[in-house]
Amino acid sequence: MLQDPMISKVILASDQFGCSEEILTIAAVLSVQSIWISVRGAQKELDEAKLRFATAEGDHVTFLNIFKGFMESNRSSKWCHKNYVNYHAMKKVIEIRGQLRRIANRIGIVLKSCEGDMQAVRKAITAGYFSNACRLEAYSHNGMYKTVRTSEEVYVHPSSVLFRVNPKWVVYHSIVNTERRYMRNVITIDPSWLTEAAPQFYQRLQPNTMTH
Structure with missing residues (x-):
């Protein structure tokens, strides 16, 4: 799960930038194949679904929006279906995120949210x-x-x-x-x-x- 030394470096840097909660979410999403469902013949609908979550900062921040939406929907499979998000992938993301949080705790990373400061998130990603x-x-x-x-x-x-x-x-x-x-x-x-x-x-x- 943390085979990727770059991701490990990002998680360590997130402590310094005060955005470990966000980075753990991003790291978990990057650990699964894809959180989108691609349906043959529904490319337009998938693109529109992506636009609902898209941010100017890029894909990693977009993942945070999707994760937030999923959690706010009470992890609803209906919500996933409506937004072309892969429900099983999201369940896997939650499981991996839990494992990463335990590792972060064990190595003394302070679990903290940057409260929407996406520059902190982008700097942590750049560090890795x-x-x-x-x-x-x-x-x-x-x-x-x-x-x-x-x-x-x-x-x-x-x-x-x-x-x-x-x-x-x-x-x-x-x-x-x-x-x-x-x-x-x-x-x-x-x-x-x-x-x-x-x-x-x-x-x-x-x-x-x-x-x-």
């Missing part, structure tokens, strides 16, 4: 995923990003709430290779957070790549 940072190419008409570390071409995955939004700076959770390299589970960041999160890593880069 700084090496997955990407920058939108200045003159790109098709949403092409370059990874900061290796200058590889990548694109936002169509399943992301940031697909076609193309914010300037993002970090991603994973890459899917199809006809293009797609970033899955993407969140917007401020590039200055990268040097805060990993000064040794980013100070070696040319200063001009780190400007806004």
Whole structure:
């Protein structure tokens, strides 16, 4: 469950940023395959359902909205069905989140909510995923990003709430290779957070790549 060292780093960073409750939810959602149901022929309805929860910050914050909605519905399978959310995946998320909370407690992480301060959440995610940072190419008409570390071409995955939004700076959770390299589970960041999160890593880069 915590095989992913990046997620572990995010959970540890959440203590510093005072957003461990939110990060445990996000970590649990990232541990399941997908919380969406894809129904053949219902892509439009699924897209509309995603828009109900979507936030400008990206997928991770969107997951928080879905989790909140699910809990407020008293974990209702009807609510899931109506919103194209996978009920069994959400039950699994709750189970994993409980395990993560116990681990966090054991290692002395203070369980605390940031009360809607999504910058804290995004900074904690950046602390773990700084090496997955990407920058939108200045003159790109098709949403092409370059990874900061290796200058590889990548694109936002169509399943992301940031697909076609193309914010300037993002970090991603994973890459899917199809006809293009797609970033899955993407969140917007401020590039200055990268040097805060990993000064040794980013100070070696040319200063001009780190400007806004």
